[in-house]
Amino acid sequence: MMRTTADAVVVGVGTVIADDPSLRVHREMIPESPVRNPWRVILDSKGRTPAAAKVLDGSQPTIIATSAGSTRAWPEHVQVLRAMGEHVDLRHLLTQLYDLGMRTVMIEGGSKVLASVVRERLFDRLTVFIAPVLVGGTTAPSLMSGPECEGPDGVVALVRTGVQPVDGGVLLTFIPGRHA
Numbered sequence: 001m002m003r004t005t006a007d008a009v010v011v012g013v014g015t016v017i018a019d020d021p022s023l024r025v026h027r028e029m030i031p032e033s034p035v036r037n038p039w040r041v042i043l044d045s046k047g048r049t050p051a052a053a054k055v056l057d058g059s060q061p062t063i064i065a066t067s068a069g070s071t072r073a074w075p076e077h078v079q080v081l082r083a084m085g086e087h088v089d090l091r092h093l094l095t096q097l098y099d100l101g102m103r104t105v106m107i108e109g110g111s112k113v114l115a116s117v118v119r120e121r122l123f124d125r126l127t128v129f130i131a132p133v134l135v136g137g138t139t140a141p142s143l144m145s146g147p148e149c150e151g152p153d154g155v156v157a158l159v160r161t162g163v164q165p166v167d168g169g170v171l172l173t174f175i176p177g178r179h180a
């Protein structure tokens with residue numbers, strides 16, 4: 001549902017490899033939603049997106065954000081945005097998306113990408129769905145991975161702005177708090 005309000009839906013190549021998501025709006029589940037096809041944006045510095053991935057099927061407008069050095073050839077229908085260096089520069093990419101007219105960008109994950117977004121404070125709203133299940137285990141996926149938090153400067157404060165029961169779980173919404 002949230003994708004219907006976005007101009008672009010962004011994921012890292014780790015999510016594409018792990019889940020092969022379509023990143024489309026599932027209109028069959030929300031027939032009342034406005035007809036809107038957000039851009040799919042894949043962060044893939046080295047060109048690791050599998051050739052058969054759903055995000056390359058041409059069914060939705062798609063951008064691959066990659067590095068200057070990647071020599072991977074992409075299908076013609078895919079728009080390629082290249083970073084100056086060896087890795088995708090998320091801040092620069094967001095300005096490129098803005099220049100292309102995108103104003104609402106939804107970054108879905110995975111955990112490494114969310115770590116970059118949060119640590120670089122590149123978000124103005126964070127939405128977390130707490131499902132009514134428990135997983136556990138040392139390899140259970142977490143919201144954020146990436147580099148370890150090194151002391152108080154690495155802690156990102158949040159202000160809760162919403163609590164909404166959804167399907168037995170709860171949807172929490174936050175905005176960035178003041179930096180400690």
Ligand SMILES: NC(=O)c1ccc[n+]([C@@H]2O[C@H](COP(=O)([O-])OP(=O)(O)OC[C@H]3O[C@@H](n4cnc5c(N)ncnc54)[C@H](OP(=O)(O)O)[C@@H]3O)[C@@H](O)[C@H]2O)c1
Nearest residue numbers: 012013014015018043044045046088109110111112113116
């Ligand atoms: N619960 C949910 O809603 C949800 C949503 C999405 C994903 N997931 C889960 O998350 C897992 C995948 O997460 P993941 O952490 O392995 O991978 P990820 O965050 O999806 O992708 C990480 C990769 O993205 C590339 N990347 C490009 N620019 C980046 C940047 N600025 N910051 C970070 N990464 C950047 C890097 O590869 P290169 O260096 O090659 O570019 C990096 O290795 C899957 O298990 C998936 O199921 C869950």
